[in-house]
Amino acid sequence: MEDANTRIDTTVAHPARRYNYWLGGKDNFAADRESGDAIAGALPAIRTSAIENRRFLRRAVIHLSRKLGISQFLDIGTGIPSAGNTYEVARAITPDARVVYVDNDPLVLEYSQELVRGSAGAVAYLEADLRDPQRILNDATLRATLDPGRPVGLMLLAVLHFVGDAEHPYRIVKDLVSALPAGSCLVISHATADFMSPETAAAVDEAGTRSGVPSRLRSRAEVARFFEGMSLLPPGVVPTTQWRAAAEPQPRPTPAEAAMYAAAALVR
Ligand SMILES: C[S@@+](CC[C@H](N)C(=O)[O-])C[C@H]1O[C@@H](n2cnc3c(N)ncnc32)[C@H](O)[C@@H]1O
Numbered sequence: 001m002e003d004a005n006t007r008i009d010t011t012v013a014h015p016a017r018r019y020n021y022w023l024g025g026k027d028n029f030a031a032d033r034e035s036g037d038a039i040a041g042a043l044p045a046i047r048t049s050a051i052e053n054r055r056f057l058r059r060a061v062i063h064l065s066r067k068l069g070i071s072q073f074l075d076i077g078t079g080i081p082s083a084g085n086t087y088e089v090a091r092a093i094t095p096d097a098r099v100v101y102v103d104n105d106p107l108v109l110e111y112s113q114e115l116v117r118g119s120a121g122a123v124a125y126l127e128a129d130l131r132d133p134q135r136i137l138n139d140a141t142l143r144a145t146l147d148p149g150r151p152v153g154l155m156l157l158a159v160l161h162f163v164g165d166a167e168h169p170y171r172i173v174k175d176l177v178s179a180l181p182a183g184s185c186l187v188i189s190h191a192t193a194d195f196m197s198p199e200t201a202a203a204v205d206e207a208g209t210r211s212g213v214p215s216r217l218r219s220r221a222e223v224a225r226f227f228e229g230m231s232l233l234p235p236g237v238v239p240t241t242q243w244r245a246a247a248e249p250q251p252r253p254t255p256a257e258a259a260m261y262a263a264a265a266l267v268r
């Protein structure tokens with residue numbers, strides 16, 4: 001039988017492991033570090049961008065838990081679990097919080113097992129691809145873990161920029177959101193070139209494509225389009241560093257350093 005180890009190709013860069021490298025983790029390989037360094041060569045603030053994305057994740061989960069009473073999360077494009085993952089943050093506020101993690105990197109599955117085992121059924125992990133939302137929504141483990149009658153926090157953080165325009169990113173998000181009850185909340189963070197010079201944007205694009213991890217940076221309007229038909233929560237679509245960040249250490253990194261937008265919206 002094929003197991004995760006036989007499917008983990010460490011010779012090509014992968015977003016989860018490259019992100020782990022930027023965050024200072026140890027779960028990455030030479031190809032990930034090369035790709036990470038290539039992006040950092042074009043965008044020296046990339047590590048700040050990654051750290052600020054994690055800070056945004058934390059603030060968003062706290063906000064959904066405390067202010068909206070959301071206690072179950074579907075976190076797609078989870079990344080290699082690290083301190084401050086969605087379950088850890090949610091559980092600190094809501095002890096019976098439930099989380100389904102989804103990622104398409106078999107290495108993430110490996111690292112998630114411990115978290116799943118220690119959660120007594122409150123955390124499930126499924127290896128699946130965001131580009132196949134029906135497979136995610138119909139998964140038996142997901143259905144056994146999340147209560148379909150109660151609001152869900154749908155977390156799509158730093159993952160939609162890996163879905164190209166030809167792969168129907170807006171339809172994917174719509175399909176996922178349509179399956180959620182009213183009162184659910186869609187949370188997105190997304191890489192953008194809005195604060196880069198055209199030369200920097202081209203260099204980032206080239207470095208990603210050359211190292212095998214192409215991404216589609218989207219403008220503010222393109223990110224806002226993911227929330228069509230929903231009620232955006234204040235402050236709307238803003239750089240990750242500015243989303244409900246009054247309590248964070250000041251001064252905040254600049255939008256150019258953030259290089260990502262963040263927003264959350266209620267499902268009506
Ligand atoms: C940059 S990391 C973000 C991790 C986490 N969401 C965060 O914001 O801290 C992107 C994650 O998305 C995953 N990913 C990329 N494309 C995906 C896809 N099509 N389906 C599922 N996961 C995907 C990668 O494996 C990686 O773990």
